[in-house]
Amino acid sequence: MDHKVAVVTGATRGCGRAIAVELGRLGWTVFVTGRTTREHGSPMKRPETIEDTAELVDAAGGRGIPVRVDFTEVSDVDALKARIESEVDGRIDVLVDDVWGGDPLADFEGAYWDSSLDDALTLVHNALDTHLIALHRLLPLVVKREGGLVLEVTDGDHDEYVGAGIPYFLAKCGVRAIGRALGAELKKYGCVGMTVTPGFLRSEAMLDYFKVTEETWRDAVGKAAPIDFAISETPALLGRGVAKLATDPEVSRFAGKTLASWTLMNEYGLTDVDGSRPDFGKWMAEVRDAGKDPETADHALYR
Numbered sequence: 001m002d003h004k005v006a007v008v009t010g011a012t013r014g015c016g017r018a019i020a021v022e023l024g025r026l027g028w029t030v031f032v033t034g035r036t037t038r039e040h041g042s043p044m045k046r047p048e049t050i051e052d053t054a055e056l057v058d059a060a061g062g063r064g065i066p067v068r069v070d071f072t073e074v075s076d077v078d079a080l081k082a083r084i085e086s087e088v089d090g091r092i093d094v095l096v097d098d099v100w101g102g103d104p105l106a107d108f109e110g111a112y113w114d115s116s117l118d119d120a121l122t123l124v125h126n127a128l129d130t131h132l133i134a135l136h137r138l139l140p141l142v143v144k145r146e147g148g149l150v151l152e153v154t155d156g157d158h159d160e161y162v163g164a165g166i167p168y169f170l171a172k173c174g175v176r177a178i179g180r181a182l183g184a185e186l187k188k189y190g191c192v193g194m195t196v197t198p199g200f201l202r203s204e205a206m207l208d209y210f211k212v213t214e215e216t217w218r219d220a221v222g223k224a225a226p227i228d229f230a231i232s233e234t235p236a237l238l239g240r241g242v243a244k245l246a247t248d249p250e251v252s253r254f255a256g257k258t259l260a261s262w263t264l265m266n267e268y269g270l271t272d273v274d275g276s277r278p279d280f281g282k283w284m285a286e287v288r289d290a291g292k293d294p295e296t297a298d299h300a301l302y303r
Contacts, residue, residue, distance in 0.1 A: 004028040005088045006246070007080075009071060009134055010098035012036045013048040014203040015153055018239030019096050020053055024062025026243060029088060032057060033069040033080060035101075040068065043101075048204060071099045071130035077137045084141060092141040094246050097134055097178075098153040101126030108165020120167040127171035131178055139186075146190030149246060152179040153238075154197050157260040157281070176258050183256020192251050195258040196242060199280030200232040222295070228288070230299040233278040237261045237270065244268040276303045 006023045010016040012034035020030045032054045035042035050066040057064030067083060069076045084090060102123045108115050131152065142148035154175035156162070161169055175195060182193020202217055210220040214234070221230045241264025245251050262279045264270065271277055283302040287294050 004093045004246075005031070005084070005091055006094040006096065007031040007033065007084065007092050007138060008096040008098060009033050009069070009130075010100055010153070011053050011096075012042075012044075012050050013046060013053075013205070014098075014201065015198055015235045015238050016096070016098040017048070017053045017056070018235035019098065019153075019242045020064065020239075021056045021060050022236070022239035022243040023094065023246060024057030024060040024064060026247065027061055028093075029063040029065065030054075030057050031080070031084060032064050032066045033071075035068065035070050037066070037068050046205065071134050072101070072126065074133055074137070077133055081137050081141065084138075090141055091144050092138060093148060095134075095138055095142050095148070095150045096153065096242065097131050097151065097175075099127070099130040099134065101130060102168070102171065108167055109163075112166045115165070123167045124171055124174075128174045131175060135178070135182075143186065143189040143191055148186070148189075148191035149251060150182050150186060150191070150193040151242060151245070152176070152182070152193075152195040154179075154195055154258065157197050157258045157263070179258060180256045187252075187255060192255045194245075194254050194256060196238060196245075196260070196264070197258060198233060198235065198238045198261045199278060200228055202232045202234050206232075227294045228280075228283070231278050231280050231283045231302050233261060233280065234273050237265060237272045237278070240270045241265065241268065244270070278303050 006028050008016050008020040008030060011020045011032040020032050023030050032050045034050045036046060036049050038049050038051050054064030054066040067080050069080050071077060142150055152175050155172045159173050179193060179195030186193040207213060207217060210224040212220045221227060238261040241261055260281055262281045265277055279302050287297045
């Protein structure tokens with residue numbers, strides 16, 4: 001696997017970082033892209049950088065190449081494409097499209113018409129236009145030969161509205177729609193397109209938001225965080241699922257679908273970094289959607 005090449009957009013932190021690291025664990029070369037570097041911050045105002053992620057890829061056994069890219073800027077993506085063409089013969093085996101860029105989130109909890117239109121348009125622009133720009137420029141490097149895989153990363157594996165506001169809903173549904181379209185379009189070239197999603201994510205930002213660490217996160221359950229946080233997962237769970245997809249010779253059976261981390265976990269027999277098996281989908285179906293009291297439900301049944 002040491003000659004495989006991946007590009008991960010939005011690889012600075014969260015799922016993007018975890019996916020890059022797990023592909024590195026396969027011995028791959030991974031272009032680690034995002035806006036935040038050690039010299040240049042981003043509107044996210046987070047401490048994580050693409051250089052940090054690239055070093056984690058190296059430590060895992062791969063080759064991490066950090067490239068600063070603002071995916072709202074076509075020229076930045078053109079420069080990334082040119083670098084891939086010059087450094088690794090212009091091919092991409094796996095493209096992971098994980099750009100978000102919607103944080104810090106505006107308040108869309110009230111009536112949409114009472115919220116900021118500028119914030120709404122910015123969120124959708126950062127969350128969807130970036131994917132279209134990345135795909136337009138980088139797909140030619142994926143379809144150069146058969147077997148390429150493109151993974152869109154979203155939030156949720158269905159299109160039922162669960163709140164968070166119209167702009168956020170549109171952004172996440174839009175990414176799933178892109179994945180469905182890629183499933184059909186890339187089939188013509190012997191490649192596969194699809195979408196993946198994490199569950200309740202214990203990302204770096206989420207841990208900070210609830211004022212806990214990976215070691216103390218359980219202290220927030222039912223207090224600073226909702227009770228559902230008991231079924232949360234690290235970004236590594238989705239990262240491990242993506243690594244399995246990237247090496248599955250029959251991955252085409254998933255073309256156009258949206259697969260959740262828990263679906264991949266059950267499909268491939270995976271665990272999270274602590275050995276647990278958090279099944280957020282099962283929790284939602286059997287507890288939340290079934291109208292049961294989450295406070296009295298046995299969390300251990302879903303981990």
